Amino acid sequence: MNFVNDRDFARQLDQVDPLREYRHQFHIPQRNGQPLIYFCGNSLGLQPKAARTALDRELTVWQHLAVEGWFDQDTTLQNEPWLAIHERSKPALAHIVGATEAEVCAMNNLTVNMHLLLTSFYRPTATRNRILTISGDFPSDQYALETHIRSRGLDPAKVLIEVTPHAGEDTWRMATILAAIEQHADDLALVLLSGVHYYTGQAFDMASVARLAQQHNVPVGFDLAHAVGNVPLHLHDWGVDFAFWCSYKYLNSGPGGVAGLFVHEKHHADTNVPRLAGWWGYDQSRRFEMTKGFVAMPGADGWQVSTPTVLAMAVHTAAVQLTAEASMPTLRLKSERLTAYLHFLVRDLVQVITPDDPAQRGCQLSLLIPANGKTVFGQLTEEGIIGDWREPNCIRLAPTPLYNTFEEVWQVGNALSRLLTIG
Known part of the structure; x- marks a missing residue:
């Protein structure tokens, strides 16, 4: 795919994304009423909205059946032992x-x-x-x-x-x-x-x-x-x-x-x-x-x-x-494109130690910023971009196909370009 460093291009990719609706099945963290750009699924994935329902169901079984929850099925609770x-x-x-x-x-x-x-x-x-x-x-x-x-x-x-x-x-x-x-x-x-x-x-x-x-x-x-x-x-x-x-x-x-x-x-x-x-x-x-x-x-x-x-x-x-x-083949296809787009946007800005070959990487790109990496990481966090810092000089970013978008990738690339130019 021929990528373009343009927000409208990223939005077009999102419009044809077969997985775009899955983002709505997750709670996206917010700050000051605005959703964060969460590129840290390689450390802790986001909460599925279905999680609370599943948890509440078993809490209800525990409440009403106690130890019998191991064995009994209750037609009212519609539980599985x-x-x-x-x-x-x-x-x-x-x-x-x-x-x-x-x-x-x-x-x-x-x-x-x-x-x-x-x-x-x-x-x-x-x-x-x-x-x-x-x-x-x-x-x-x-x-x-x-x-x-x-x-x-x-x-x-x-x-x-x-x-x-x-x-x-x-x-x-x-x-x-x-x-x-x-x-x-x-x-x-x-x-x-x-x-x-x-x-x-x-x-x-x-x-x-x-x-x-x-x-x-x-x-x-x-x-x-x-x-x-x-x-x-x-x-x-x-x-x-x-x-x-x-x-x-x-x-x-x-x-x-x-x-x-x-x-x-x-x-x-x-x-x-x-x-x-x-x-x-x-x-x-x-x-x-x-x-x-x-x-x-x-x-x-x-x-x-x-x-x-x-x-x-x-x-x-x-x-x-x-x-x-969502299926692993579909997730993999989007993952390759998300990561490739991020690589396209940052490859001339920082050293990327993750392999260029899509077959040798997953969602994650690891960026080495020797001079002021931790400062840049802090600035990204302040701007609502959540990645992961690893000593001594590595920022790990993981655009995850279930809930991240191409527009978010563009925003991260744009932010890094601006912050590294300022630095």
Whole structure:
């Protein structure tokens, strides 16, 4: 598409946007009676208007049924028992991550799920005990890997292989990551990295990583915190062994909202897969027998450990249904255009470290402003443009297709041009 730096051009794009009505299904934050330009969905998504209705429904069930809400259906309340509340989001999640419903489950929070899945799929031996990842991944992943490796009696300094960008480059070459897998294949017990890097916004070629790992019989997993609801995912077809994600960014499930995980069906019947089990992962038909000896529920549900947080699950289901309804192919198409337009407007103003190739990025652009970046960020905020600041000199902006517009992108580009010229 040939972009034009013109407000009327942006408005024309909005008029033909097939997703334009979805913006009205979200609460847009305001300041002094004016809507903010919210480009921070990569940190916390906006509140769907359906969230309050979903939450109120379960509060009403709790009010009238109390503990019987787990099992009873009341014709007056028109409720669904909580016992199977984790099932309500499965169709949407399966669409969003490219999986079967049996392979996905909403549960816990991201790092809890990461530790649970590491227990199952990181199986070090004397000769194959190393984990290949990328350097500078999100701190939660770094801390989880470090402590999990130590819990196995191993030394992270010896076990972790961290692939770095080439000297003078901010992002990774896929050829370098794939070459590292080839080089260390005989030592690897696991390949694990983010699908989209939180800082640079780089989207990795997960299909190629998974394919190469499988050729060497190395399990492969992905942290999808910045990928889920953002970039195309086909976890089942790619043969990914496991994945985990949070839901409060592009899935808009609320601050600290319930997370989720994926376990490929090829592992579902393997009773030798180790796991840290809990009551809620026990076979639902026998759960209340309260007997010793863990018997897992089929599929990803068997990785549950604790009673689901009903109120959070209600909001989560309402939110992810919006994403699935809009459909990932349609969201992706708009996302590519929004981000490309923003890139067109700012590429000559600042250094953009997010890859130019649309296939290697999602909604986010990361801008480096070495001299007065924090001042510029503060000025954007004062003007009602909400992005995200990352030390030491990075502004992350994420035009999100469910609720952001091309006119907003133009406004952000115009503001940056003016502020950087003044600076």
